[in-house]
Amino acid sequence: MIIVRNKTWIVTVVLLLVALLGLAVAGCGSTTTTADPATTTTGAAKVKAGMMFSITNPPKAGGWDRADWVGVQYLKNDLGWEIAVAEGVPYPQTAGTAAGYAEKGYNPVIFPDAGQSEAFKSVPAQYPKTWFVMMSAVDALPDAPNAAAWVPDFYKYGNMVGIIAAKATKSGKIGLIGGVPVPALVILFSGAIEGAKAVNPNVEVTVSWVGDWVDLPKHKEVTNLQVQKGVDVIFADSGPGTTGVFEAAEAGNAKVIGFAADWYDDAPNAILTSALIDAAKMYKQMAEAFSNGTLKKQIYPCGFDFFRAAPFRGSVSAEVEKDITDTIAKLGSGELKIPEVTHEEINPQ
Amino acid sequence: MSSWIVSFLLATMRDAVPLIFAALGILLAERAGVLNIGVEGQMLAGALTAVVIAVLTQNVWIAVVAASITGAVIGVIQSFFTVYLPADQIVVGIAINGTCLGLTSFIYKITIDKGMQLIAPGTLQSIAPGLKDVPVIGFFASWSPLAYIAIVAVVLMYLFLFRTGPGLLLRSAGESAHAAHAAGLNVTLLRTIVLCAAGSLCGLGGAALGLAVVRSFTDNLTMGRGFIALAAVYFARWNPLLAFGACLLFGAGEALAFRAQAAGVGLNPYYYLMLPYVMTLIAVGLFGKGRGPRDAGKPYLKG
Numbered sequence: 001m002i003i004v005r006n007k008t009w010i011v012t013v014v015l016l017l018v019a020l021l022g023l024a025v026a027g028c029g030s031t032t033t034t035a036d037p038a039t040t041t042t043g044a045a046k047v048k049a050g051m052m053f054s055i056t057n058p059p060k061a062g063g064w065d066r067a068d069w070v071g072v073q074y075l076k077n078d079l080g081w082e083i084a085v086a087e088g089v090p091y092p093q094t095a096g097t098a099a100g101y102a103e104k105g106y107n108p109v110i111f112p113d114a115g116q117s118e119a120f121k122s123v124p125a126q127y128p129k130t131w132f133v134m135m136s137a138v139d140a141l142p143d144a145p146n147a148a149a150w151v152p153d154f155y156k157y158g159n160m161v162g163i164i165a166a167k168a169t170k171s172g173k174i175g176l177i178g179g180v181p182v183p184a185l186v187i188l189f190s191g192a193i194e195g196a197k198a199v200n201p202n203v204e205v206t207v208s209w210v211g212d213w214v215d216l217p218k219h220k221e222v223t224n225l226q227v228q229k230g231v232d233v234i235f236a237d238s239g240p241g242t243t244g245v246f247e248a249a250e251a252g253n254a255k256v257i258g259f260a261a262d263w264y265d266d267a268p269n270a271i272l273t274s275a276l277i278d279a280a281k282m283y284k285q286m287a288e289a290f291s292n293g294t295l296k297k298q299i300y301p302c303g304f305d306f307f308r309a310a311p312f313r314g315s316v317s318a319e320v321e322k323d324i325t326d327t328i329a330k331l332g333s334g335e336l337k338i339p340e341v342t343h344e345e346i347n348p349q
Numbered sequence: 350m351s352s353w354i355v356s357f358l359l360a361t362m363r364d365a366v367p368l369i370f371a372a373l374g375i376l377l378a379e380r381a382g383v384l385n386i387g388v389e390g391q392m393l394a395g396a397l398t399a400v401v402i403a404v405l406t407q408n409v410w411i412a413v414v415a416a417s418i419t420g421a422v423i424g425v426i427q428s429f430f431t432v433y434l435p436a437d438q439i440v441v442g443i444a445i446n447g448t449c450l451g452l453t454s455f456i457y458k459i460t461i462d463k464g465m466q467l468i469a470p471g472t473l474q475s476i477a478p479g480l481k482d483v484p485v486i487g488f489f490a491s492w493s494p495l496a497y498i499a500i501v502a503v504v505l506m507y508l509f510l511f512r513t514g515p516g517l518l519l520r521s522a523g524e525s526a527h528a529a530h531a532a533g534l535n536v537t538l539l540r541t542i543v544l545c546a547a548g549s550l551c552g553l554g555g556a557a558l559g560l561a562v563v564r565s566f567t568d569n570l571t572m573g574r575g576f577i578a579l580a581a582v583y584f585a586r587w588n589p590l591l592a593f594g595a596c597l598l599f600g601a602g603e604a605l606a607f608r609a610q611a612a613g614v615g616l617n618p619y620y621y622l623m624l625p626y627v628m629t630l631i632a633v634g635l636f637g638k639g640r641g642p643r644d645a646g647k648p649y650l651k652g
Contacts, residue, residue, distance in 0.1 A: 056568055057458050088454075181618065208610060209618040215572045217562045221360060221604070225611045228356060240567040247563060251471075266466075348615050 047291070049075065050101030051110035052086040052094060055213070055239055058112075062213065062239040063179075064136060066261035067276075068112040071135065071283030079287055094119035102127035108290055110135060114184050120147070131295060133286055135279070137184035138299070145297050148289075150282045152302040154184050158191020159198070159338050160307055160328055161275045164257055165233045166196035166203045167324045168272055168316050173204045175231035175254075177222055177245055179213035179238035181347040190343040192235060198338045199327055206231055207346040213239030220244035227252030233272060235259070246270045255315060262310045274310040281306055304332045357604050359491055365600030367392070367558040367571075369499040371578035372585070372592040373506050374420070374550035380510060380587055381543040382523040382536075382644040383431055386442025388551050389575030390449030391420045395555025397453045400566040401460060403469035412469070413495070413556045420552020421545045423449070428544040432537055435648040446575075454568045469564040473557075493561035495553075502550070506589040519543065523642030526649040536649055554578070580629050586639030595632065602628040 051072070058065035058072075075081040084106060089097050094116045101109045102123070108131035111120045117138045124132040124144035132142075134149035141147050165174040176192055178185045189207055196203045206229060208222045219241035226234060227248060236245040237259040246267035249256045256267065258274030282302055289295040309328060312321045330336035371388050378385035395416035403412035423445060430441040460467060473493050475481065480490035510516040519539065521529040526536045558574065559566055577599055585591030602625030610621045 056454055057461070060461050206611070208607070211618060211622040212572075214567060214569065216565060216567050216570060217364070217558065218572075218603075218607075220563055221364075221607050224360075225356075225607055228352070229611070243565050243567060244563055247565065345615075348617050 047079070047081045047108075047287075048084070048106050049081055049108050049110055050084045050086075050098070050104075050106035051112055052089040052097045052101075052116075054089055054091060054094070054113050054115055056088040058085075058087065062242045063237055063259045063261075064113065064277075065239070067279040068135060070261065071112075071279040074280040074283050075287055078284075079291075081287070091115050091118070095123050098123045098132065099126065102130040102132075107131055108133050108286075112136060114138065114182060120149075131290060133290075133295075135282060135286070137187075139183070141297060141299060148286075148295055148298055148300065150286055150300045150302055152277055152282075152306060153304070154188040155191035155340060156304050156331075157275065157277065157307050158188040158193075159195035159331055160304075160309070161188070161235050161257055162192035162195025162197070163199050163327050163331065164273060164275065164309060164324055165192070165235055166200035167320060167327065168255065169200075169203065169233045171230045171232045172200070172202060173206065173229065173231045175223075175226035175229075175234040176205065176207045177219070177226070177234060177236045177238065178207070178209050179241065180211065181209050185237055186344070186347050187342065188237065189346055190341060191338075193343055193346075194338050194341050195331075198336065209347075210238060210241060212241070214241045216241050216244040218244070220248045223248035223254075224252065227254050233257065235275070243267075258310070264310065264313065268313075271313075272315045273312045276308050276310050277302075278306045278308070353608070355488055357601075357608060359488070360604035361597060361600040362492055362496055363562055363600070364603045365596040366493060366496045366499050366561060367554045367574060368578045368581060368596035368599060369503060369593055370495075370554035370557055371551050371575055372581045372596055373502055373589060374547040374554065375579055375582045376585075376587055376589060376592055377506065377519075377550065378544055378547035379582065379645045380523045380642055381519050381540050382526055382642055382647070382649065383428075383540055383544060383547075384438040384442060384646045385427075385544075385547055385551070386439055386579070387423070387427055387445030387449075388442075388554075388578060389571055389573070390446040391423050391548050391551035392555035392558065392571045392575045393449045393453045393569070394423055395420045395552030396559035396570050397457060397555075397566050398552070399556035400467050400469050400559045400564070401456075401465075403560060403564075404465065404467055407470055409470055409473045409560055412560060413473075413553065416552045416556035416559075417549045418552070420548040420550065420555070422548070423552070424544040424546070424548020425541070427548065428541040432540045432544070432649070435650070438646050438648070450569060453566075457566055457568060467565050469560055471564050473560040474564070493557070495557045495561045499557070500593075503589050503593045510589065520642070523644055526644045526647075530651065537651075540649070551575070577625075577629065580633065583639065583641070584629070584633045587641055595629075598632060599625050599629055602626075 055061045059069040072083055076083050086097050098109050098119055111134045114136040120134045121142040124142050124147040128146055132147045137151055138149045176189045193205050206226055210218050210222050223245045232254045235257040236242050250270040255272035256270050257272050260277045262274045264271045371392055375385045375388050398419040399412040399416035402415040403409050430436045431438045475491045476494045477490035481487045518534055522536050522539050530536050581595035582592050585595045606621040606624040610618050
């Protein structure tokens with residue numbers, strides 16, 4: 001048996017190894033995606049933008065972050081911006097990270113997540129020479145001239161989700177599963193309920209909250225319960241835990257409408273379609289306004305022209321698919337009018 | 350039985366299985382005098398190993414063994430710090446949790462960046478899915494094979510600790526390491542072996558979570574379940590049979606939380622989601638004030 005007599009040097013060596021490992025991992029945790037110089041606009045100063053995600057690995061995470069990542073790729077690959085991305089930044093540390101970007105000369109600083117709205121409201125006043133942009137839902141802009149927001153109309157988006165679900169269900173029961181009942185999600189689900197009722201007044205809608213965005217077993221359990229109630233079409237707006245929704249839906253022969261990005265590759269047997277949000281278009285508008293010097297303190301609304309359904313790939317009959325597509329087109333043209341109702345009862349206090 | 354009750358009981362068992370393995374791992378280590386705060390990290394490492402190996406080999410049993418070995422390796426590392434050096438057991442446990450959280454997330458990111466779809470085969474989700482609709486038998490056929498292994502492990506652990514000589518020696522190392530040493534027991538070697546076995550059980554808990562409850566992995570998959578198992582052990586006064594009951598109680602709380610929400614009683618969802626934790630608190634409050642092994646947490650220095 002090894003008997004360690006001189007422990008000091010062993011502890012020192014171990015600590016050094018741990019520190020080296022930590023540095024290596026830390027180097028991988030935060031990424032700076034630098035554009036190919038060949039694609040950078042000739043003559044124009046390269047834009048250095050900073051942004052932070054609350055989760056790790058946004059391109060493979062869940063929900064909104066995936067759509068945002070498409071926007072990031074647009075800024076990087078099409079416009080040649082240099083983007084510094086911090087991943088896994090907890091909400092309480094968002095303000096510090098955003099301030100750090102501003103101090104290092106990153107401009108604009110982008111908030112991709114509605115959960116970062118407190119930081120978005122507190123930091124801009126401290127750095128008047130830097131633009132701060134929210135690319136998600138926010139109720140109001142901060143009291144500073146250097147802040148703007150691109151906000152999707154989640155109610156209208158919810159209408160589209162509701163139409164798809166209500167037209168595709170065979171049991172007449174649809175489910176809405178959310179991670180956490182944040183205001184944007186309550187609005188989205190309200191829109192989905194009204195959208196579903198507008199095309200199928202007898203449809204039964206079940207709303208469930210998981211309580212977090214990431215707990216896979218809990219997402220699976222919530223979905224199992226909905227399937228047991230006879231729900232056969234589910235819309236899930238959550239984070240990395242969405243994988244649990246797919247598992248349970250596939251086992252229970254239910255179909256899932258993916259949120260924001262196309263989820264088909266993740267669960268080809270469970271996906272009905274995905275209700276897409278054109279994040280690249282949002283980022284393009286923001287980048288143009290920033291580069292042209294026309295960016296103003298304003299909430300830029302992103303309406304129905306930012307939304308569309310991903311291909312159904314045979315998940316419903318051609319007849320149902322056409323019916324869905326036509327109804328969505330009527331919603332977009334204004335021919336189908338859906339009243340604005342906020343269902344506060346889905347998030348009781 | 351109504352379908353609601355069957356579904357509730359199945360969910361209870363499903364949620365409890367990972368906790369049972371983890372609780373046995375904690376209990377074994379603490380009975381020998383070492384606090385196993387690193388259970389969360391060991392479960393995480395076990396879960397990732399199980400899912401990755403299951404995807405690569407398409408054999409869930411190889412994956413379970415691999416998860417168990419991973420937990421054992423972490424147990425050996427833990428024993429180096431807590432038994433041989435010996436460093437503070439709580440600090441080492443916290444460090445193991447932090448390191449495993451970072452490393453599993455890092456490895457997970459690498460695997461999916463390389464295009465690997467981490468969807469494991471679902472063969473551990475129930476022991477005989479073809480019989481699930483048969484009355485009575487269907488209920489037991491819907492259990493994971495790991496649930497049966499967990500029950501056997503609980504009974505064996507109880508018999509070992511309280512009905513065998515080696516079990517008595519192990520407990521003596523946890524009650525008074527110096528007295529055990531004076532009686533001729535090699536406490537250092539014993540604790541090393543025990544930590545290896547405890548890590549292996551915690552790794553199995555992770556495998557149960559990654560293969561029997563779900564069949565995939567994500568960052569921080571365990572989400573504090575290791576600490577719930579820790580609470581179950583304290584509530585159960587370091588007794589395997591009572592720990593089994595405590596894990597079932599927590600599983601029932603989690604199963605009930607979502608069912609209460611689905612019933613639409615009209616309360617804020619967070620009230621329901623608090624249920625398992627509140628039940629644990631109440632249980633500890635009602636049955637608490639148990640005394641753990643006297644030397645648990647104390648570094649053992651010869652001489």
